[in-house]
Structures are given as structure tokens and as C-alpha cells.
Amino acid sequence: MILVTGATGKVGGQVVSQLLDRGAAFRALSRDPGTAGLPDGVEAVAGDLSDPESLDAALDGADTVFLVWPFLTAEAAPAVLDRIAKHARRIVYLSMMGAQERTDGPVDPITLFHSEVERQIERSGLAWTFLQPVGFASNTLGWAPQVRAEGVVRDLNGALARPLIHERDIAAVAVRVMTDGPDEGHAGAKYVLTGPALITQAEQAHAIGEAIGRPVRFEEMTLAEKREQMLAWLPPSGVDAVMNAWAGMAGSSEPVTDTVEELTGTAPRTFRAWAADHAADFR
Numbered sequence: 001m002i003l004v005t006g007a008t009g010k011v012g013g014q015v016v017s018q019l020l021d022r023g024a025a026f027r028a029l030s031r032d033p034g035t036a037g038l039p040d041g042v043e044a045v046a047g048d049l050s051d052p053e054s055l056d057a058a059l060d061g062a063d064t065v066f067l068v069w070p071f072l073t074a075e076a077a078p079a080v081l082d083r084i085a086k087h088a089r090r091i092v093y094l095s096m097m098g099a100q101e102r103t104d105g106p107v108d109p110i111t112l113f114h115s116e117v118e119r120q121i122e123r124s125g126l127a128w129t130f131l132q133p134v135g136f137a138s139n140t141l142g143w144a145p146q147v148r149a150e151g152v153v154r155d156l157n158g159a160l161a162r163p164l165i166h167e168r169d170i171a172a173v174a175v176r177v178m179t180d181g182p183d184e185g186h187a188g189a190k191y192v193l194t195g196p197a198l199i200t201q202a203e204q205a206h207a208i209g210e211a212i213g214r215p216v217r218f219e220e221m222t223l224a225e226k227r228e229q230m231l232a233w234l235p236p237s238g239v240d241a242v243m244n245a246w247a248g249m250a251g252s253s254e255p256v257t258d259t260v261e262e263l264t265g266t267a268p269r270t271f272r273a274w275a276a277d278h279a280a281d282f283r
């Protein structure tokens with residue numbers, strides 16, 4: 001029995017549909033299963049990661065947990081992992097590329113909490129596998145309002161190329177790991193997951209245009225404009241750390257890995273395929 005957390009989210013939602021297709025035994029966690037809109041046939045269970053005791057019913061009889069961490073700090077991790085370890089023996093954690101590795105300059109809050117959750121999991125006694133994806137293709141949904149209204153994407157650095165990954169491919173790896181037996185070599189593995197190729201931000205905008213059948217142009221923002229935009233949702237120290245991470249990405253490309261294909265037997269989907277799947281969001 002697998003417990004899927006984040007089951008109503010981008011990656012967890014795909015984990016749910018792929019486990020359903022395979023006929024695997026699983027439960028889907030949501031804070032409010034009544035409004036979660038999970039597919040028919042899915043056993044939806046209530047639970048809140050900020051209230052570890054609320055997880056007990058969902059964990060009863062579960063041997064594997066797919067963990068999505070929804071917070072910006074790792075503060076709640078010890079209590080949550082303690083609860084999970086009372087029931088399950090295996091955990092697959094949705095982490096990020098670079099967790100526990102970035103040390104150059106100020107480290108952004110997201111890398112910090114994933115690094116800390118990974119360290120806590122390593123100490124939990126559970127058999128663990130870390131999925132360490134690069135940026136999600138779905139982050140470009142943040143451009144959707146500008147694309148819908150004006151056919152434009154305004155952002156930093158149109159030449160910045162990243163191997164963005166489709167949420168379905170992350171889920172396919174999670175499902176493979178969780179449905180394989182315990183001796184398949186996934187315990188203690190850190191899988192760095194990427195899309196098939198680097199694609200620049202300007203090319204991403206054009207691919208969205210192709211998907212919706214209208215041209216979309218990329219307009220370069222200045223650093224000062226981007227900083228101002230981010231200050232609306234991050235403190236100045238967080239903005240500095242994110243800027244440092246972006247400067248690092250611009251200075252040296254993120255790697256492209258074969259891990260999705262090695263584990264699932266299928267090449268990861270291109271950004272164009274992702275844009276076609278999500279065209280309705282940009283129309």
C-alpha cells in the first residue's frame with residue numbers, strides 16, 4: 001500500500017493517475033478530500049502535514065510514502081518523519097536538483113529546506129529514494145496571464161537555457177520506484193531528473209505560441225524589474241539568494257541526464273510536448 005501526499009498537486013496528481021492505470025494499491029492524501037476532485041476509484045484520505053497526528057489513519061497499513069513537502073521550512077519534518085517511520089518502511093521524496101550541494105553564495109530558501117528534509121530522511125531509518133528534478137516546465141504557467149492578455153512573456157534572460165521537465169516524467173519515475181520490489185537498487189538512490197534537452201526561455205515562449213496557434217514573443221526584463229517583482233512575495237534576503245541561483249544557471253548550464261529514460265524505458269517529454277498538453281492554460 002502506497003500513500004501519495006501532494007495528491008492534488010502537479011506531480012502527485014500524475015502519480016495518482018499513473019498508479020490508478022497500473023491498478024496499484026494506494027491512497028491519496030489531501031487536507032480536504034471532499035473538494036480534492038480526485039479521479040473516481042481513488043481512495044482519498046484526509047491528513048495535514050502540519051498536524052502529524054492527523055496522518056495516522058492515512059498511514060495505517062501503508063508501507064511506502066510518496067512525500068511532497070509543501071512548506072518553505074523543514075521545521076515540521078522531524079515530527080512528520082517520525083509518524084511515517086512508525087508505519088512505513090520506504091519513502092520516495094520529491095526533492096530538487098542541487099539539494100545538499102549548493103554552497104556558493106547565499107543559498108535560496110527552497111534549496112535550504114529540501115536539503116534539510118533530505119538530511120532528516122537520511123536519519124529516519126526509512127529506506128529512502130530522493131527524486132531531484134530540475135525546474136518544472138509547469139513553472140512557465142506563471143507566464144499564462146501575460147500570454148493570454150498580450151501574447152508576450154516578460155522575464156529575465158531570454159537566452160537562459162534549462163532542461164525543464166514535464167511533471168508526468170517525474171511521476172513516471174516515482175511510480176517505477178514505488179512499484180518495484182525492495183531489492184531493485186532504489187534504496188539510497190538520488191535520481192537527478194531532467195527533460196531531454198536545454199531550451200532557452202525565448203524558445204519556451206515560442207513553443208507556447210506554437211501550442212496555442214498564436215505568436216508569443218519574449219521581452220527581456222531588467223534585473224531591477226525582476227527584483228522588484230520578486231520582492232512582492234520574498235524577503236530581500238530570499239530575493240538575493242534566488243538571484244544568486246539564477247546567476248549560477250546563466251553562468252553554467254544545468255546538466256541533462258538520461259535517468260528518466262533509464263528508469264522508465266521512455267525518453268522524457270520535450271517542452272513542446274508539455275506546452276501542447278497545457279495549451280488550454282495559455283489560450
Ligand SMILES: NC(=O)c1ccc[n+]([C@@H]2O[C@H](COP(=O)([O-])OP(=O)(O)OC[C@H]3O[C@@H](n4cnc5c(N)ncnc54)[C@H](OP(=O)(O)O)[C@@H]3O)[C@@H](O)[C@H]2O)c1
Nearest residue numbers: 006007008009010011030031048049050069070096135136
Ligand atoms: N517547481 C519547480 O521547479 C520544482 C523543482 C523541484 C522541486 N520542486 C518541489 O516540488 C514540490 C511541489 O510539488 P507540486 O508542484 O507537484 O505541488 P503543487 O502542485 O504546488 O501542490 C501542492 C500539494 O501539496 C498539498 N499540501 C499543501 N499543504 C499541505 C499540508 N499542510 N498538508 C498536506 N498536504 C498539503 C496540496 O494538497 P491539498 O491542498 O489537497 O491538501 C497539493 O496537493 C515542492 O516541494 C517544490 O519545492 C519544485
